[in-house]
Amino acid sequence: MGSLSELFGLAVGDAGFWVGHSVYQLPVTVQRYRGGAESLVLCYLYERASGISFYSEKPVLLEVRVSQKKVAEKTGLSLWSVSQAVNSLEADKCIRVERVRDTETGQVELNVYLLLHSTTAEPLKSSPRLFGVCHQNADRPYITAPKETLKVLTQLQSGVRAVYLAALSLASLRQSLSFVVTREDWKTQTLLGKNAFNRGLKECTKRGLVKYKRQTLTVNDPVTRKPSTKSRREIVKHDGPDVKWRFSLDAITADQWQRVAEKLLHRDFTVNASGWTHTRPDDFCPFCKEARSFTMNFAQSQWKCHHCDARGRMFQLVQRVLRETQAQRVREYITAVLAPEIETADTRPAVLAGSVSDI
Numbered sequence: 001m002g003s004l005s006e007l008f009g010l011a012v013g014d015a016g017f018w019v020g021h022s023v024y025q026l027p028v029t030v031q032r033y034r035g036g037a038e039s040l041v042l043c044y045l046y047e048r049a050s051g052i053s054f055y056s057e058k059p060v061l062l063e064v065r066v067s068q069k070k071v072a073e074k075t076g077l078s079l080w081s082v083s084q085a086v087n088s089l090e091a092d093k094c095i096r097v098e099r100v101r102d103t104e105t106g107q108v109e110l111n112v113y114l115l116l117h118s119t120t121a122e123p124l125k126s127s128p129r130l131f132g133v134c135h136q137n138a139d140r141p142y143i144t145a146p147k148e149t150l151k152v153l154t155q156l157q158s159g160v161r162a163v164y165l166a167a168l169s170l171a172s173l174r175q176s177l178s179f180v181v182t183r184e185d186w187k188t189q190t191l192l193g194k195n196a197f198n199r200g201l202k203e204c205t206k207r208g209l210v211k212y213k214r215q216t217l218t219v220n221d222p223v224t225r226k227p228s229t230k231s232r233r234e235i236v237k238h239d240g241p242d243v244k245w246r247f248s249l250d251a252i253t254a255d256q257w258q259r260v261a262e263k264l265l266h267r268d269f270t271v272n273a274s275g276w277t278h279t280r281p282d283d284f285c286p287f288c289k290e291a292r293s294f295t296m297n298f299a300q301s302q303w304k305c306h307h308c309d310a311r312g313r314m315f316q317l318v319q320r321v322l323r324e325t326q327a328q329r330v331r332e333y334i335t336a337v338l339a340p341e342i343e344t345a346d347t348r349p350a351v352l353a354g355s356v357s358d359i
Contacts, residue, residue, distance in 0.1 A: 018144060018145075018146055018177075018228065019228070020228075021146040021147070021148070021221075021228070022146065022147040022148075023144055023145060023146055023147065024046055024047045024049075024050040024133070024144075024145065024147055025046065025050070025132050025133050025134040025135060025142045025143065025144050025145075026042060026043055026046040026047075026134065026142060026143050026145070027046075027094075027118040027134055027139055027142050027143070028118075028141050028142060028143060028169055028325075028326065029042075029094060029118045030042050030043060030143065030165060031162070031165055031166060031169060031189060031190070031191065031325070032092075032191065033088075034158060034159070034162045034190065034191050034192060035156070035157075035158035035159055035160065035161030035162030035163075035164075035165060035190075035200075036085070036158050037075075037077050037081045037082070037084065037085040037158075038085045038088050038089050038092075038094075039153075039161065039162075039165065040075045040076075040077060040085070040153055040154065040161070041071060041075060041077070041082060041085045041086060041089065042089060042094060042095075043149075043150055043153055044071060044074050044075050044150060045064050045071075045095065045113055045115060046115065046133060046134075047147060047150050048064045048066065049062055049064050049115055049124075049133050050131075050133055050147075052064060052126065053126040053127050053128075053130075053133050053136070054126075054127070054128070054129060054130070054131060055128075056126035056127075056128050057128060058126075058128060059125050059126055059127065059128065060125065060126055061114060061123045061124075061125060061126075062114070062115055062123065062124045062125055062126045062133065063112050063113065063114060064112070064113040064115070065110055065111075065112050065113075066110060066111065066113070067110040067111065068082050068083060068086065068111060071086075074150075074154075075154055076154040076155075086111070093116055093121040094115075094116055094118070095113050095114060095115055095116060096113070096114040096116060096123065097111050097112070097113055097114075098111070098112040098114075099111055099112075100112060115133070117137060117139050118139055119139070124137045124139065125137060140328070141169075141172070141173060141326060141327070141328055142172065143165070143168050143169045143172045144168075144172045145168045145172075146221075146222055146223075148222040148223050149164075149168065149222045151222075152164070152209065152222045153165075156203070157203075159192060159196045159197075159199060159200040160199070160200040160203040160204060161200075162190040162191070162192055162196075162200060163186075163190050163192070163197060163200030163201055163203075163204050164200075164204050164209055164210070165190075166186060166189035166190045167186070167204070167209075167210050167217060167219050168219065169189060170186065170189060170217065171217075171219045173327055177218060177219045177220075177227065177228055178216060178217070178218040178219070178227070179216070179217060180215050180216055180217075181215065181217050182215055182311075182312050182316060183212075183215070184310070184320065185312075185316055185319065185320065186201075186217065188319075188320070188323070188325055189325050191325075207225070208220055208225030208226070209222065209225065249301075249315055249334075252301070252314075252334075252338070254271075254298035254299040255298070256338055257296075257298040257301060257314050258271070258298045259337060259338070260314070260318065260334055260337050260338065261296060261298070261303075261314070261317070263337050264317070264318055264321055264322075264333075265286060265321070267282060267283075269283070269296065271298065275297045275298075275299050275300065276295045276296065276297045277295050277296045277297075277298075278295075279292045279293065279294065279295050279306075280292065283295070285305040285307060285308060285310070286320075286321050287305065287308060287310050287320070288305060288307050288308035288310070290305065290307035290308065293305050293306045293307035293308075294306075296314070296317075298314070301313050301314040301315075302314070303317050315327075315330065315334075318330050318333060318334060
């Protein structure tokens with residue numbers, strides 16, 4: 001039998017991504033738990049939900065019926081850890097739980113888990129013969145991962161798990177298994193401190209799950225621990241359903257990036273003949289706070305600090321200053337600043353948004 005991606009037919013946004021793998025989707029909210037027991041339980045429930053949704057006969061509330069003992073077996077967690085994780089996920093409105101008790105003993109026999117939309121907290125519905133629990137329920141952005149990653153996640157410590165989940169999330173956002181990302185932006189996604197992130201990255205690299213060199217992150221096949229088969233990128237569907245983002249970030253002009261930067265950093269900038277901004281006494285770096293060190297090139301969508309050596313593209317600058325892990329909200333901020341131009345662009349043919357070169 002073929003893989004889920006072949007059997008189910010990938011959603012438009014996942015076409016060409018993790019080719020040849022059985023995959024499932026889970027919400028990016030899994031990252032808030034820093035690789036803890038909650039994230040592992042949530043991964044297991046969404047992996048189970050993927051098959052349940054596809055094989056359902058009609059659209060109904062998506063229920064995962066399983067005992068806590070079974071969850072413990074599949075995740076490698078203790079019953080106590082599973083119980084605490086379930087309570088935490090229920091309190092955070094990630095799931096809704098109905099506990100079915102034995103009529104004679106009164107003990108809980110199994111739990112019925114309802115998966116909830118990460119924004120509305122409404123129960124998700126099944127999608128007969130359609131792949132993608134998150135995609136079909138418009139719960140975006142989401143993570144697309146091979147089913148084999150569940151077994152891998154059970155073998156990792158929490159910090160390492162957080163680093164790996166962040167890598168999968170970044171790959172899903174960019175619809176690519178190899179892309180450029182700064183170490184700081186990757187760490188921001190994990191919600192870990194510097195030392196914990198470095199240990200997690202070292203372990204992920206040692207296990208062959210990822211390769212990171214010269215700011216290029218490659219997410220490997222979780223089974224072979226080598227680069228997976230790649231295909232052409234398709235339109236990204238991991239963005240929020242209500243974002244009116246109609247043009248590529250590469251289409252933003254130098255003047256527009258300057259307006260975004262001035263709004264973001266609350267000061268004006270002057271561009272010199274080289275294309276880079278002047279380093280005046282008040283042009284301090286927003287990260288190391290050093291004066292006369294921070295400069296930007298709006299035409300090239302680049303920025304850098306000569307003191308702390310931080311650098312990147314303009315999109316990354318907005319993301320880091322806002323301390324926002326979700327690219328959707330970064331785009332919303334840029335959209336708000338450039339509202340008149342975007343309204344005009346809305347009348348043009350839509351083009352690919354969120355490509356690897358954009359971010």
